[in-house]
Amino acid sequence: MHTSTEPDLRHHGDAEVRGGGAELTDLAVNVRSGTPPVWLRERLVASLDGLAAYPDGRAARRAVAARHGLPEERVLLTAGAAEAFVLLARALDVRRPVVVHPQFTEPEAALRDAGHTVDRVLLDPEDGFRLDPRAVPGDADLVVVGNPTNPTSVLHPAQSLAQLARPGRTLVVDEAFMDAVPGEQESLASRTDLPGLIVLRSLTKTWGLAGLRIGYVLASPGTIARLERAQPLWPVSSPALAAAEVCSAAPALAEATDAAHRIATDRAYLEGRLAKFTEVSVCGPAAGPFLLLRLPDAAGVRSRLRGLGFAVRRGDTFPGLGPxxxxxxxxxxxxxxxxxxxxxxALTDR
Known part of the structure; x- marks a missing residue:
């Protein structure tokens, strides 16, 4: 079911920060602060010595595969998860794609740009935006869902997502924020038993690499080969490949685990502070490095917060959410x- 007023699917958090200057504190973009760490910066700088050569993704592909306990032929490196959505939209032959909303809007935008008619499953805020697999039409041959979901911060049980997998259907699970969940609970990244499963991962959030563009796809060898044929030659730069390799190694995974626990602690503190505002409702339980708030006059509050030095992300551009x-x-x-x-x-100065 479509909302009466179509949201701007191409609006993203970075738009909230543009033109704000250094004095604007960024709470609109979900990239971990204080990143990339020094050791990663050093690795990126070292990779510049090889820029005269064409990128060779074999070592990075091996590292990502080993990180998830998968064979290399189940891994495809991409220029961020956003490129993966475009590849899926262009390379897969689907008749009835369904996107579960609210969630990251690029999957639907990419599908529409590729000429597909997209159906939406809108999750209910009164039910905490939780997914009931029965809400997805049985004849959907492509289903896209985020976990944990941007912007709701809901972590869907792996068992519920697994129920969506079936022969003849492609199930795309966007796990761009899963490495911010302690223990990566409910991840399907290492599953090879579910038919049609595609898992997308991003390294830009945890490691502060949004400007470098690096992510990857985990899927069956046949699907990977099909998506790879849709890519241009050398789609991932040498510095991005270096990042994928080092961020998949044991020391980086240990650091990411520590960061996930700190995020959970900081999120609980933020929720506690927000609980003091009776007019603010926090959607939960939250599992990602962000919170979804519901409050009256959100647009006015967002504008006043910007005047006070804070950029926050508007919610009305996500299907299933309002102003x-x-x-x-x-x-x-x-x-x-x-x-x-x-x-x-901002709540009192109206």
Whole structure:
């Protein structure tokens, strides 16, 4: 079921920050603060010595495969998860694609750009935006769902997602934020028993590489080969390949695990501070590095927060949400304290 007013599927959090200057605290983009770390920067700088050669993705592909316990032929490296959505839309022969919303809007935008008619399954805010597999039409031959979902921060049980897999259907699970979940609970990345399963991962969020563009697809060898044929030659740069390799190694995985636990702690602190505002509802339980808020006059509050030095993400560009939603990235406690002081002002200065 479509909303009466079509949201802007091409609006993303970075638009909230443009033109704000260094004095604007970014709570609109879900990239972990303080990244990339020094060791990753050094690895990227070292990779520049090889820029005269064409990119060779074999080592990075092996590293990603080993990280998930998969054979190399089940891995495809991409220029971020966004490229993967375009490849899927162009390379897969589907008749009835369905996107589960609210979620990241690029999958639907890519499908529409490729000429597909897209149906939506809108999750119910009164049910905490939880997924009931029975809500997905039985004849859908492509289903796209995020886990944990952007912008709701809901972590769907792996068992529920697995129920969506069936012969003749492609099930795409966007796990761009799964490495921000302690223990990566409910991940399907290493599953090879589910027919038609495609899992997308991104390295840009946890490691601060949004400007480098690096992600990957995990799927059956046949699907990987099909998507690879749709890619241009050398689609991933040498620095991005270096990042994929080192970020898949044991030391980086241990650091990501520590970061996930810190994010969970900081998120709980942020939720506690927000609980003091009776007019603000926090969608939960939240599992990602961001929170979805519901509050009256969200557009006005967002504008006033910007005037107070904070950029937050509007929610009305996500199908299934309305003008009374905002998305908020989780930051450290000091930033949260400053933000909640500004929020108190933004809520009263109307």
């Amino acid at each position: 009374d939603y905002l998305r908020l990235a989780v930051r450290d406690r000091a930033t949260t304290d400053r933000f909640t002081e500004a929020l108190a002002t």
